[in-house]
Amino acid sequence: xxxSVIVMQLFxxxxxxxxxxxxxxxxxxxxxxxxxxxxxxxxxYMWGAFIGVFTVTWTGSFWLALIMAPLGVGMYGLIVERWLxxxxxxxxxxxxxxLTFGLQLIMIEVTRIFFGTSDHPFNAPxxxxxxxxxxxxxxxxxxxxxxxxxxxxxxxxxxxxxERTNLxxxxxxxxxxxxxxxxxxxxxxxxxxxxxxIGSALAGLAGxxxxxxxxxxxxxxxxxxxECFVVTVIGGMGSLPGAIVAGILLGLVSxxxxxxxxxMADIVIFLVMAVVLLVRPSGLxxxxxxxx
Amino acid sequence: xxxxxxxxxxxxxxxxxxxxTGVAAGAAALGGFHFTRTAQASKPLKLGCPxxxxxxxxxxxxxxxxxxxxxxxQINAKGGVLGRKVELVVRDTKLKADEASxxxxxxxxxxxxxxxxxxxxxxxxxxxxxxxxxxxxPYMSISQANEITERGDxxxxxxxxxxxxxxxxxxxxxxxxxxxxxxxxxxxSDYAFGWQLxxxxxxxxxAYGIMDVGETKHPLGTSDFSSYFPRIMAAKPDVLFLDxxxxxxxxxxxxxxxxxxxxxMQLICPVLLASARLGAGTKAYEGVKGGTSFYWQQDIPTxxxxxxxxxxxxxxxxxxxxxxxxxxxxxxxxxxxxxGKLAALPLAKALEGRKYDNYKGPQWWRPCDHQSQQDVxxxxxxxPKKKYDVFKIIDTVSGAxxxxxxxxxxxxxxKGKPMRVGLKK
Numbered sequence: 203x204x205x206s207v208i209v210m211q212l213f214x215x216x217x218x219x220x221x222x223x224x225x226x227x228x229x230x231x232x233x234x235x236x237x238x239x240x241x242x243x244x245x246x247y248m249w250g251a252f253i254g255v256f257t258v259t260w261t262g263s264f265w266l267a268l269i270m271a272p273l274g275v276g277m278y279g280l281i282v283e284r285w286l287x288x289x290x291x292x293x294x295x296x297x298x299x300x301l302t303f304g305l306q307l308i309m310i311e312v313t314r315i316f317f318g319t320s321d322h323p324f325n326a327p328x329x330x331x332x333x334x335x336x337x338x339x340x341x342x343x344x345x346x347x348x349x350x351x352x353x354x355x356x357x358x359x360x361x362x363x364x365e366r367t368n369l370x371x372x373x374x375x376x377x378x379x380x381x382x383x384x385x386x387x388x389x390x391x392x393x394x395x396x397x398x399x400i401g402s403a404l405a406g407l408a409g410x411x412x413x414x415x416x417x418x419x420x421x422x423x424x425x426x427x428x429e430c431f432v433v434t435v436i437g438g439m440g441s442l443p444g445a446i447v448a449g450i451l452l453g454l455v456s457x458x459x460x461x462x463x464x465x466m467a468d469i470v471i472f473l474v475m476a477v478v479l480l481v482r483p484s485g486l487x488x489x490x491x492x493x494x
Numbered sequence: 495x496x497x498x499x500x501x502x503x504x505x506x507x508x509x510x511x512x513x514x515t516g517v518a519a520g521a522a523a524l525g526g527f528h529f530t531r532t533a534q535a536s537k538p539l540k541l542g543c544p545x546x547x548x549x550x551x552x553x554x555x556x557x558x559x560x561x562x563x564x565x566x567x568q569i570n571a572k573g574g575v576l577g578r579k580v581e582l583v584v585r586d587t588k589l590k591a592d593e594a595s596x597x598x599x600x601x602x603x604x605x606x607x608x609x610x611x612x613x614x615x616x617x618x619x620x621x622x623x624x625x626x627x628x629x630x631x632p633y634m635s636i637s638q639a640n641e642i643t644e645r646g647d648x649x650x651x652x653x654x655x656x657x658x659x660x661x662x663x664x665x666x667x668x669x670x671x672x673x674x675x676x677x678x679x680x681x682x683s684d685y686a687f688g689w690q691l692x693x694x695x696x697x698x699x700x701a702y703g704i705m706d707v708g709e710t711k712h713p714l715g716t717s718d719f720s721s722y723f724p725r726i727m728a729a730k731p732d733v734l735f736l737d738x739x740x741x742x743x744x745x746x747x748x749x750x751x752x753x754x755x756x757x758x759m760q761l762i763c764p765v766l767l768a769s770a771r772l773g774a775g776t777k778a779y780e781g782v783k784g785g786t787s788f789y790w791q792q793d794i795p796t797x798x799x800x801x802x803x804x805x806x807x808x809x810x811x812x813x814x815x816x817x818x819x820x821x822x823x824x825x826x827x828x829x830x831x832x833x834g835k836l837a838a839l840p841l842a843k844a845l846e847g848r849k850y851d852n853y854k855g856p857q858w859w860r861p862c863d864h865q866s867q868q869d870v871x872x873x874x875x876x877x878p879k880k881k882y883d884v885f886k887i888i889d890t891v892s893g894a895x896x897x898x899x900x901x902x903x904x905x906x907x908x909k910g911k912p913m914r915v916g917l918k919k
Contacts, residue, residue, distance in 0.1 A: 204728055206728070207724050207725060207728045210724035210727075210728075211721065211724050211725075214720040214721045214723065214724060215721060217720065218718055218720060218721060221718070319547075319552050319553060319556060320553040320556070320769065320772070320773060321553060321741070321744060321769075321770070321772070321773025321774070322773065323772070323773060323774055323775030323776075323778075324775070325775050325777055325778070326752070331752065331777070333752065333753060333754025333757070335754075339727055339728065339730070339758075340724065340727050340728075341727075341753050341754025341755070341757065342753065342754075343752035343753055343754070345752060346720070346752075414752075415718070415748070415749060415752070416717050416718065416745060417717075417741050417744045417745055417748070417773055417774070418773075419552075419553075419741070419773075421548065421552075425715070425717060426717075456721065457720075457721035460721040460722055461721070461724070461725060464710050464711055464712060464722065465684055465711055465713065467712075467713070467716075467721065468713045468716070
């Protein structure tokens with residue numbers, strides 16, 4: 203096999219992986235800090251794409267859409283946490299899971315009713331839709347390069363926020379010992395509220411960023427949610443570095459499988475998940491006992 | 495839920511957590527709920543119509559539904575079938591053959607349909623056809639499949655209004671062979687429809703001395719095609735055939751464009767869909783060419799009348815798959831009316847050898863296998879001057895004199911003899 207093909211394949215794998223990372227980040231943050239498995243994540247991702255489509259239709263600006271999508275979905279997330287999730291704290295972990303699962307069905311059906319079931323066109327902004335020439339025979343879309351860099355920046359910002367700011371410190375402390383944090387006079391409800399909002403905003407951001415690559419339609423989040431869970435399970439439920447490493451790993455594995463045996467490309471990520479769960483039941487970076 | 499707050503509740507074991515998550519994820523993967531009309535009692539003649547309303551072909555299936563409904567409404571406005579009103583009963587197959595089979599059985603046994611149409615995707619059609627043959631109910635198939643008119647699946651009850659992959663590829667392959675380079679690469683949807691398109695194109699290309707420089711198969715419902723592209727680009731083809739359908743076509747064209755593939759090769763969609771073109775936008779499909787059975791801008795009275803009626807009702811023009819459903823249902827219901835009673839043999843005699851033009855130009859029912867003969871149009875994507883005007887018809891490949899069809903012998907039938915296989919006494 204030609205070396206240039208393999209290099210090119212790694213490139214596509216990386217861009218695919220970055221999309222996985224972006225999709226899994228919000229899910230992972232919400233689970234890691236709130237122990238809520240957000241099944242509405244896929245539908246929030248879909249709403250992010252739809253907000254993007256309509257912002258671009260009305261204003262013509264992709265960059266404005268890039269702000270509006272996470273903002274809109276983030277605010278929706280705040281409402282969901284305040285009025286739907288919060289009353290369920292203190293109950294079994296399955297309650298919020300079932301609630302968000304139902305919420306997802308409602309969100310998809312509402313979208314179908316208002317916007318129909320067909321696809322909505324969405325293109326990358328002109329400046330990013332030029333294919334870049336690589337090694338003479340190949341092209342690589344500028345948009346995917348942007349996606350790789352942008353996702354990297356998002357990861358860095360999140361890391362900085364959680365590890366280097368006071369608010370981040372409170373959030374981390376809250377996951378270890380919320381009672382103690384409360385005793386220090388901090389309102390944990392507001393912290394969880396905020397975290398759920400951030401996680402939702404990340405879903406919206408993933409939606410708008412995926413829209414120029416994938417088709418935009420009401421069920422677009424359903425298949426994505428499955429991939430997303432695979433990434434978080436492999437990385438370790440709730441682990442941020444886990445989501446990043448697992449996302450990139452899956453992108454590369456799936457891309458290289460395509461090169462060797464394309465029919466397996468869909469299944470291979472589940473094989474990886476099975477192997478990881480056998481060797482490390484709590485995932486690559488998972489903390490043991492988070493669910494016990 | 496924050497773990498510390500669990501307090502009184504019992505802890506959740508990892509196993510039970512994964513069990514619940516797994517069940518929920520499975521349910522999510524199966525798609526949302528769908529509400530379909532339930533049947534009412536007796537009087538009206540029920541026409542069953544299983545369609546993949548959810549899944550990667552959902553957009554096209556909705557157009558099929560609208561096309562079938564339009565035909566039913568027009569027939570009802572003229573007095574119905576044998577004096578009875580016709581009622582279309584739609585069911586969701588979710589694009590799964592076993593679901594299609596169950597829904598067809600339910601339509602026949604519980605709802606009591608007396609005629610059947612519908613389906614998109616060969617596996618679904620064959621499953622429904624099987625149920626119809628068992629129950630002795632005429633079935634009008636309205637999407638592309640080769641096997642359905644072959645020995646083994648074809649029967650006196652089975653009718654195929656749509657083109658099949660063979661007709662499509664003989665027309666498109668021949669046209670591409672004449673007009674473009676000789677190095678062909680195939681990106682094939684990995685199931686019967688995709689395989690048949692690729693096989694057919696290879697066969698059509700032989701006459702033009704084409705070189706098969708590679709094939710990549712992708713699973714049905716792939717959302718990211720980027721990892722398929724390096725190998726294709728490295729093979730340096732002149733022409734890349736996208737032998738897929740629905741959202742797969744939309745995504746593969748959109749992503750191939752972003753990867754600059756069009757600078758190096760011509761993209762051809764053997765079944766070029768207006769629905770996918772509208773969903774992907776002008777830029778993604780710019781310069782893409784392909785084949786179709788119908789385009790709403792066809793300048794003939796029947797096509798214009800169909801387009802106007804469909805547009806008035808649905809607020810948009812019909813796509814080719816709406817045409818199949820419309821034309822097929824008109825034939826089926828009209829055939830029963832001419833036959834004078836609802837039975838397979840009189841219906842067969844009313845349709846076989848019939849020349850007709852419902853919406854797209856001349857068609858003909860070949861008696862030996864119940865396949866409809868028709869023309870194939872070659873389209874090129876263009877920037878719309880008005881909404882929905884997304885293609886230009888650049889050529890017409892005539893289907894006259896069985897030019898695009900397999901011979902009766904090739905499909906396992908007898909030339910000149912009408913199809914009578916499976917007739918129930």
